[in-house]
Amino acid sequence: MKNNAKVVIIGGGISGVAIAYNLAKMGETDVIVLEKDHLASGATGRCGAGIRQQWGTKMNCLMAKKSIEFFETAKEELDYDGDLQFKQKGYLLVSSTKEEDKEFEQNVILQNKIGIPARKITKKEALKIVPHLNPDAFYGAAFCPTDGHLNPFTTTDAFYKAAKRMGITFYTQTEVLDIKTKNKKITEVITTNGSIKTETVVNAAGGHSYNIGQMVGLDLPVYSENHEILVTEAVEQMQGPMVISFSQNFYCQQTPHGSFIMGRGEPDKKPGLNVESTHLFLDRMSKTITKILPKIGELRLVRQWGGLYNISPDHQPIYGPVKEVKGFYLAIGFSGHGFMFAPVTGMIIAEMILKKPFSIDISGLTIDRFEKGNITIEGNVV
Amino acid sequence: MNEKDIIVCRCSDISLYDLKKLMEQGYTSFVELKQIARIGMGPCQGRTCSLLVLKELAKFLDVPFETLTPPTVRPTMSALKLKMIAKGKNNEEQR
Numbered sequence: 001m002k003n004n005a006k007v008v009i010i011g012g013g014i015s016g017v018a019i020a021y022n023l024a025k026m027g028e029t030d031v032i033v034l035e036k037d038h039l040a041s042g043a044t045g046r047c048g049a050g051i052r053q054q055w056g057t058k059m060n061c062l063m064a065k066k067s068i069e070f071f072e073t074a075k076e077e078l079d080y081d082g083d084l085q086f087k088q089k090g091y092l093l094v095s096s097t098k099e100e101d102k103e104f105e106q107n108v109i110l111q112n113k114i115g116i117p118a119r120k121i122t123k124k125e126a127l128k129i130v131p132h133l134n135p136d137a138f139y140g141a142a143f144c145p146t147d148g149h150l151n152p153f154t155t156t157d158a159f160y161k162a163a164k165r166m167g168i169t170f171y172t173q174t175e176v177l178d179i180k181t182k183n184k185k186i187t188e189v190i191t192t193n194g195s196i197k198t199e200t201v202v203n204a205a206g207g208h209s210y211n212i213g214q215m216v217g218l219d220l221p222v223y224s225e226n227h228e229i230l231v232t233e234a235v236e237q238m239q240g241p242m243v244i245s246f247s248q249n250f251y252c253q254q255t256p257h258g259s260f261i262m263g264r265g266e267p268d269k270k271p272g273l274n275v276e277s278t279h280l281f282l283d284r285m286s287k288t289i290t291k292i293l294p295k296i297g298e299l300r301l302v303r304q305w306g307g308l309y310n311i312s313p314d315h316q317p318i319y320g321p322v323k324e325v326k327g328f329y330l331a332i333g334f335s336g337h338g339f340m341f342a343p344v345t346g347m348i349i350a351e352m353i354l355k356k357p358f359s360i361d362i363s364g365l366t367i368d369r370f371e372k373g374n375i376t377i378e379g380n381v382v
Numbered sequence: 383m384n385e386k387d388i389i390v391c392r393c394s395d396i397s398l399y400d401l402k403k404l405m406e407q408g409y410t411s412f413v414e415l416k417q418i419a420r421i422g423m424g425p426c427q428g429r430t431c432s433l434l435v436l437k438e439l440a441k442f443l444d445v446p447f448e449t450l451t452p453p454t455v456r457p458t459m460s461a462l463k464l465k466m467i468a469k470g471k472n473n474e475e476q477r
Contacts, residue, residue, distance in 0.1 A: 038411060038413060038414055039414075040417060041413070045417060082418070153417035153418060154418070157418060232464070233425055233461065234424075257420070277456060277457050279457075282457070282458070282467055283467060283468075283470075285464075286464040286465070286467035286468035287468045289464055289468075290464060290465045290468040290469075294465075296464065297463065297464045297465030297468060298463060298464075298465060299463065299464060300425075300461040300462060300463050300464075301458055301461060301462055301463075301464055301467070302423075302424075302425060302427065302461060303423075303427055303456040303457070303458075304456060304457055304458070305454075305456055
């Protein structure tokens, strides 16, 4: 094992590999990525595989747009020989009430201003896009045709391979046990396979980011929560877009492989690190989907699983340095959307570490926003 | 017999030849093979393929079979229709 590096990234999920790739691309290859299990073994490999730009906060809209632009050319940029299963058939947001529909209208105005091609549509138009929607189960809709799907496993693999080719070092099955500091500066990372001298550490540990923060004495404003998903047998293509509702608490998309993947959040879940599968989820998910998309109820369930949302107070990521410890960077608190924001996460964190100009203005996403009390809460989250 | 004709995962149509190529590329645990090639993700959920794949992995890595980690077993045990779960019916009734 190498015993020193300019930068140590903790977490081999999509954020970690994207940060590593961007550091290498900008010329810094003295980087080690540490992963306690295998790549994408945490939240990335358990996520819903959707990519969307229809958000309620300006920051989320900006990051999502930039990320989609990256995904559109990712296969070429990362020179990947596998299949990313990239699909742009849109996200159809369905509302339940007149009030929610009005919110969609407001959000579309914001999204259009930023250049996201979303539009507010009627129930009739929504039924043209997804004919098997139950017309009695929703009020109106919004649609963005360039949202869609991407395979989290192969996308992680693509970033990993590109980063590795450029000289980044990856250690999997290597857990971080402690981080040593001296005079409020990072000095060393202790792992199950040895220690690494470094002055810069990135906390990209997803569901475990709070615990990594504790190692340098921080009480980070994030917690983790199990969100469950199920997948059906694969069938002929029959649903282009992701169908999603915040008020009805579900999302459901057909993957390019043919299976339907769907999830929902449980309002009464306790924070923690367990990723168990529950019958309660299966029961509620089946009821919701059978009501809104009755045809999907005819499909057979293949398996269900859980994964961690790492939740921040405003449901937006927390990027950047902390004032308490020099050399400690955060890429945490994605609140269920770390996969789809990964291209921006990679760019921004690499630019911060190498002191380069930012690709987008993320001044609203550093941790000091919570001290200032100047926060806008993202409501468009399942 | 040609290794391209020996199927180790029938749900995802993976041959022994494909499997060996994946292992040579560095996907050397069941779960990594699962994520990259959908081995064990189909309707059989690993019930047919996992023993075959784990045996090949043991041979490739030259380690005892029992030291390898099999795939996580996830619910449900049989492939129920979602509407039947929603209605709370059992497996016999949906036939």
